[in-house]
Amino acid sequence: GAVVSQHPSRVICKSGTSVKIECRSLDFQATTMFWYRQFPKQSLMLMATSNEGSKATYEQGVEKDKFLINHASLTLSTLTVTSAHPEDSSFYICSASDRELYGYTFGSGTRLTVV
Amino acid sequence: RKEVEQDPGPFNVPEGATVAFNCTYSNSASQSFFWYRQDCRKEPKLLMSVYSSGNEDGRFTAQLNRASQYISLLIRDSKLSDSATYLCVVLRGGSYIPTFGRGTSLIVHP
Numbered sequence: 001g002a003v004v005s006q007h008p009s010r011v012i013c014k015s016g017t018s019v020k021i022e023c024r025s026l027d028f029q030a031t032t033m034f035w036y037r038q039f040p041k042q043s044l045m046l047m048a049t050s051n052e053g054s055k056a057t058y059e060q061g062v063e064k065d066k067f068l069i070n071h072a073s074l075t076l077s078t079l080t081v082t083s084a085h086p087e088d089s090s091f092y093i094c095s096a097s098d099r100e101l102y103g104y105t106f107g108s109g110t111r112l113t114v115v
Numbered sequence: 116r117k118e119v120e121q122d123p124g125p126f127n128v129p130e131g132a133t134v135a136f137n138c139t140y141s142n143s144a145s146q147s148f149f150w151y152r153q154d155c156r157k158e159p160k161l162l163m164s165v166y167s168s169g170n171e172d173g174r175f176t177a178q179l180n181r182a183s184q185y186i187s188l189l190i191r192d193s194k195l196s197d198s199a200t201y202l203c204v205v206l207r208g209g210s211y212i213p214t215f216g217r218g219t220s221l222i223v224h225p
Contacts, residue, residue, distance in 0.1 A: 034212070036215075044159070044202070046213075046214070049212055091156075093158055093159075104213060106159050107158060
């Protein structure tokens with residue numbers, strides 16, 4: 001089945017630094033990649049939608065200059081949390097869609113802790 | 116009204132019980148619906164799609180009620196391993212963008 005590899009699985013960083021999270025689709029072409037954030041006991045909140053080769057579409061309230069998304073190829077999308085602060089600590093997870101597939105394949109998530 | 120609403124629970128049931136969850140959605144143009152399962156600190160995984168005619172997979176049955184704008188998930192003969200959070204997913208009408216409910220927590224005890 002379709003697999004999405006997400007790295008790193010866990011990262012602890014100092015306040016003010018930037019963190020890059022990668023998602024790769026291993027055996028299919030991800031025409032669309034979704035980035036979510038999930039706080040404890042909360043639902044997955046869509047942050048942005050990116051299509052290969054075009055700018056990401058951000059959800060209302062998500063700062064595009066803080067959460068940089070790059071979807072340069074059909075198999076790789078990255079999310080960079082710039083100048084991270086403790087309130088950015090969360091579980092970040094990507095999901096890829098190939099319009100030939102039915103459903104969405106998720107990466108394993110990245111637990112970010114900003115200290 | 117939220118796009119997708121679920122009762123967060125938890126639903127606490129004994130092994131062997133039958134349990135049902137509902138999920139309501141606000142956009143009547145929504146066309147595609149799914150149930151995902153999420154274990155603690157893990158990524159969601161597709162449990163089943165929800166078709167207009169209903170869908171059954173072993174102990175799991177999913178139904179769609181367009182008139183009342185809700186989908187349901189029925190689990191029969193609950194197992195301990197069914198303990199998880201069940202997420203309702205609705206595709207925004209005319210798009211591939213999924214909206215997730217906050218999930219319903221199920222705890223199956225011996």
